[in-house]
């Protein structure tokens with residue numbers, strides 16, 4: 045998506061020379077007296093508001109309908125994840141990660157396992173890598189689907205919500221068959237996975253990848269050339285590439301501004317360098333480009349899923365977990381019959397897996413942006429510090445900048461385009 | 472209304488008025504109407520809210536209960552569904568929302584976190600929203616499946632169908648008292664005690 | 677000088693050459709290069725890393741802090757830097773002696789992304805960032821009186837009883853921050869009297885009674 049291929053299908057009045065609806069505020073050209081006694085107005089949105097995607101609170105200072113200043117207040121969902129992590133074994137942190145970014149739980153599980161494995165210097169098997177890639181890409185799809193549905197609602201379109209939630213339910217079924225839970229998956233363990241995929245599961249995912257893009261095509265038809273959609277999203281909430289880097293943005297927010305940076309490509313993990321996929325990059329840095337980037341990412345995820353399924357078929361019967369049973373539980377049957385396996389089982393359950401003193405930061409490309417887990421270990425089985433580098437927290441920090449000078453109704457659209465999840469922002 | 476906690480050591484009295492034929496018929500009609508058009512105030516905070524959204528969407532379809540009309544303004548809502556964790560920072564907000572809802576009103580606490588604090592026995596979390604507002608139905612699970620939430624809704628409907636106008640205590644407002652508590656402090660400490668596994672998980676190394 | 681650890685980022689040697697003794701030590705852990713620098717010159721070092729050709733650490737991935745279990749060990753503020761073009765990372769750590777005031781210069785002027793990250797470290801660890809334009813608590817509320825939650829001396833369940841926590845929470849005004857005064861606090865900060873500024877920076881804001 046390096047060049048914009050979409051032209052406005054309808055010639056709405058007020059298009060500028062680049063074919064985008066011009067957004068001249070009323071009264072331009074006439075002398076407006078600033079000192080008409082107009083007072084700035086304060087508008088409070090949230091923390092309980094349907095369009096804030098969680099318990100976000102925005103205090104807006106308005107002049108007429110123009111936003112002079114936007115001050116986000118967060119922390120309404122602060123639950124103490126990082127503190128709690130210091131009181132848990134590494135494997136016990138996996139369930140916590142489900143609940144930070146609860147729109148893509150499996151990707152968080154994978155990131156945690158990778159970070160802990162980096163800390164402990166553990167190699168994982170190829171089959172495990174492939175399954176983790178599948179987990180990550182499935183998460184990307186469901187997370188972007190929520191984004192699509194809720195953003196549609198925010199901008200006045202209800203139907204995509206039902207479409208996207210229908211597709212989500214299909215992934216949820218797969219997730220449930222694999223992990224036993226729809227949402228709180230707790231899929232990974234250090235050195236492997238909690239469970240292998242059940243028999244026949246691949247066929248279910250193949251069916252999904254084969255038919256799912258039809259929904260995306262429908263969304264594409266409905267939105268991409270829709271003049272209302274374009275009017276509300278093009279040229280709104282613009283951020284240039286330099287600003288995006290300066291604000292430490294990541295993920296689709298960064299790429300929509302034209303910075304070609306994707307952790308999967310630039311510092312590959314899980315063998316992503318061996319998959320064939322493209323990274324969509326926007327050029328205008330507005331809401332519309334963020335929408336295009338996310339839509340395209342779903343198509344690309346679908347491609348990766350298909351390739352991963354092929355590999356999975358090739359690796360049929362290959363081992364899933366590392367065979368070092370000091371870090372991963374031995375099979376239950378062996379723990380019952382073999383003394384050594386039983387001791388490993390007992391020690392892991394009671395004492396956890398100790399990590400050598402040291403520290404490790406590992407970032408992965410989550411649907412929202414770069415999710416990083418930073419562990420500091422002192423040789424015990426519990427981390428000294430478990431830091432989450434939360435992509436939506438950092439992406440949201442630029443909201444005041446994006447909203448400055450926008451119209452009140454644009455604030456909702458801009459906020460939706462950042463794709464936030466409060467569980468991760470407040471932790 | 473929620474479970475009225477009897478003040479310590481005392482047993483709540485059952486009103487002596489016995490309902491006559493007319494009030495029972497009227498009760499039936501009113502309760503039937505109320506139970507089948509509960510407008511929810513979705514107080515969705517965290518992961519459970521995603522399952523709440525799934526309940527509202529196509530596959531589970533909450534409109535079968537007459538609940539598809541989400542009431543984002545508390546003033547038009549009948550039932551508050553707290554879906555997700557409730558940190559202390561959010562406590563005054565849910566209290567305010569609850570106070571703004573007109574009678575008759577009910578509350579469903581969806582998920583382990585809303586009901587007990589769940590896995591978050593930390594400095595930041597309310598250990599059960601019943602220390603902040605009265606609760607009618609607790610739905611267990613982390614998160615509860617949509618079926619679980621619907622079962623909770625059906626339990627609430629059952630409860631509503633058993634209400635009677637002859638009992639004025641049902642509509643008694645339970646307010647925060649002048650010491651700033653909704654339930655007695657000793658009770659809060661008691662029900663917030665760590666239990667189960669979390670008793671053993673307070674050492675950090 | 678000791679032999680260079682294998683895998684250490686060449687930027688560390690360049691830093692040593694440019695800043696000498698301000699670079700306290702360096703290490704490689706799990707493949708990540710870490711360099712400890714002196715508190716007083718931290719800002720200078722970070723600015724140098726960002727702006728020097730050949731270094732170009734233009735992307736601030738994360739700011740966080742670590743409080744170790746051993747109470748004698750200093751608290752460390754850690755900056756995770758990245759060069760998007762060169763695709764390399766570097767972690768810069770600034771040790772802060774816990775017996776002295778925990779202060780370090782803000783990097784807000786270098787990276788706008790540092791804004792909320794520094795506020796979070798201030799909230800969770802009580803580290804003040806000198807020069808930050810709006811250093812307020814971000815996750816906990818302004819009048820939160822129990823301390824800084826991620827410090828090791830802060831118990832998991834907080835310092836107050838659950839009843840007290842609930843009372844304070846219910847006594848909070850949901851409309852706090854909803855005033856012109858709060859909105860202009862960042863603007864007006866420089867005009868405040870010195871001792872008020874100091875108290876604000878130390879995070880003392882209206883204790884809740």
Ligand code: SF4
Pocket residue numbers: 143228517518519520554555556581582583584585589590612613614615
């Ligand atoms: S009960 Fe579980 S799913 Fe629900 S909010 Fe709490 S952690 Fe999330």
